[in-house]
Amino acid sequence: MNGFGAKRRAGSPADGASSDDGRKRKGNGALDRRKKVTTTNGKNANTSKPRPSNVTAFGTDTTDYDTDPGTYDTEANSTYAKRIYDQLRKDRILPPKWPSDPGNPASKGAMAKYRETSKSYRDRGRASLMAAGLIDDPDKPKRLEDAIDFKGICEDMCPNFEKITRITEFDVQQAEKDSQTSFPVISKMVKKLARSAAGQEAPLPMDVRSTAALRRTLDYLVDDLLEDEDNLPVLHGYLWDRTRAIRRDFIFHSSMSAEEMKDQVYCLETIARFHVTSLHLLSRPDVTPEDFSEQQEIEQLGKALLSLMHAYDDSKAQGLVCENETEFRAYQLLFSANQPNILDNVQQEWANPRLWKDSDEIRTAVSLVEALQSTTDLHGPMGTAPHLAVSGAYNTYFKIVENPEVSYTMACFAEIHFGQLRRSMLKTLRRAYWRPKVLARDITPALLNTFLRFDTEDEAIDFVEEHGMSWVPLEDSPDDEYRQYLRTTDGMEFPRLHHTTSETIVEKKRGSRSLSEVIHRSVYEDPSATAASNRSGTEKPFLRSTAKSQSTPNASALQGFQKLTNGFATTQPTETPFSQGTIVSLWHLNWGTLTKRCETDLCSSIIQWIRKNQWRDHYKSIFHALLWPAFKHHS
Secondary structure, three states, X not given: OOOOOOOOOOOXXXXXXXXXXXXXXXXXXXXXXXXXXXXXXXXXXXXXXXXXXXXXXXXXXXXXXXXXXXXXXXOOOHHHHHHHHHHHHHOOOOOOOOOOOOOOHHHHHXXXXXXXXXXXXXXXXXXXXXXOOOOOOOOOOOOHHHXXXXXXXXXXXXXXXXXXXXXXXXXXXXXXXXXXXXXXXXXXXXXXOOOOOOOOOOOOHHXXXXXXXXXXXHHHHHHHHOOOHHHHHHHHHHHHHHHHHHHHHHHOOOEOOHHHHHHHXXXXXXXXXXXXXXXXXXXXXXXXXXXXXXHXXXXXXXXXXXXXXXXXXXXXXXXXXXXXXXXXXXXXXXXXXXXXXXXXXXXHHOOOOHHHHOOHHHHHHHHHHHHHHHHHOOOOOOOOOOOHHHHHHHHHHHHHHHOXXXXXXXXXXXXXXXXXXHHHXXXXXXXXXXXXXXXXXXXXXXXXXXXXXXXXXXXXXHHXXXXXXXXXXXXXXXXXXXXXXXXXXXXXXXXXXXXXXXXXXOHHHOOOOOHHHHHHOOOOOOHXXXXXXXXXXXXXXXXXXXHHHOOHHHHHHHHHHHHHHOOOOOOOOOOOHHHHOOOOOHHHOOHHHHHHHOOHHHHHHHHHHHHHOOOOHHHHHHHHHHHHHHHHHHO
């Protein structure tokens, strides 16, 4: 029997350890993961594949189906397709004619008759191809190395028989219908995902799309359907299903030429970007579709990445160079940051030292993984004394992500871990400010958000309450939700974390680029354009303005706090103790370092500067606590 249905060992979806690319390949046994690559007559493998002249462009309202099974023929699989169609002609097995208006409900009877005729054509065709030794007989077991090569030869976005079946069963999605009549449009139909089931017949070559058709289909989904990016919340479920079907069709190709492998790598890279971008944009409560699932999005992202890693390995084994390999290996590394010993494992798996020495993307991913692990994991004995200086390590992760040299796609991958990082921060802050007798009044929403880096204080407040903690209002303003402090004596709960979209750290990197552009390639933040405008003064489709949730007093205090800590400020105040160059970032220093590097006059000047700027009490208490060891040392 052939091995097309074999599955790899599954793993945690969040770790990207499972894949739809589960076929067993011929040549080196069941565990071999290398495709056989055929020579393309000396043609440069990096050249783009032209669309056959007889194939109508996808997305038009004209019918692009054909009644001649030998019409569609591409360079990469022309020999295989010609053998299939010649055999059918030899046995006088020709496809039936389509009804004149297949999408019109008035043609219901004609379509039902056409479906039955098509079933007969398929049965006769299958018997002919098996007798000629062009496809395997599923009822006759066979060793894997003896299995017949199989390729998809369908050049439409959807095979003919599926079009017939779905039209007669009224299973046509809105994106596949005419906008005025709501009739199915044959040329807009895209093959849907067909899950494996018991008793399901093996596909024919004309049921599986060629790699060139798969690439054109994906470009149609991204460039045409998402041309208006407001369609993403509406069409996401449709695109999620159709991109899975694209990945599944690749499984049936038992061998690939260099051009076909390029198509596969391109599709998997684009699908991975689609999933991580959708996860970022659709995680806001005001735009999340009813059928959107963060868990399923992450699961399919992991599977697409794992299939892509196998495709890179297959390409390397045949001497092909993939332009974006280091970039996507960096994404895979960051995506799998929570796996034990992930850095050691990838160094062993990635035998090419070029990946580590010459790739800025991988170096960035390694830095992010190390920053994440140093703040969320316990790697050995730790002291029990709470300390706020660890916030510098927490902020390292955010600072790396918001660097303009980090791409928008990399930031979307990094955003996946924001929730667990914020939870760890909250746990540390609660522990640092816990007082046995007098409740600490230091952690206000404004202060907390300087660490958690939400877009608004409202999100920080909700995050705390989701973890079972509460806020205590100030006596002089009991109704002001922004003038309250965290009750650090509350117990902390650990609910399931939800993905949260970040506009201030991640989305700003996108700038004015279209959705299809950021799905097709990596884009970087333009620092000069960020401050000038946000999409020429227009509101982004998925991200609503939240400025009203920031209170003026807290915003003023926050600005002063950022300047003094030098944590996130873009400019330095002209008269601050830090202009002396003695302390670079007080927030990154522990008690011992602070004691050694502080001088009495510098400490005094910092306190004077705090008083001069009339900071709120909770900021004073923080810096008094930080500076007290230095005063005690010099007294």
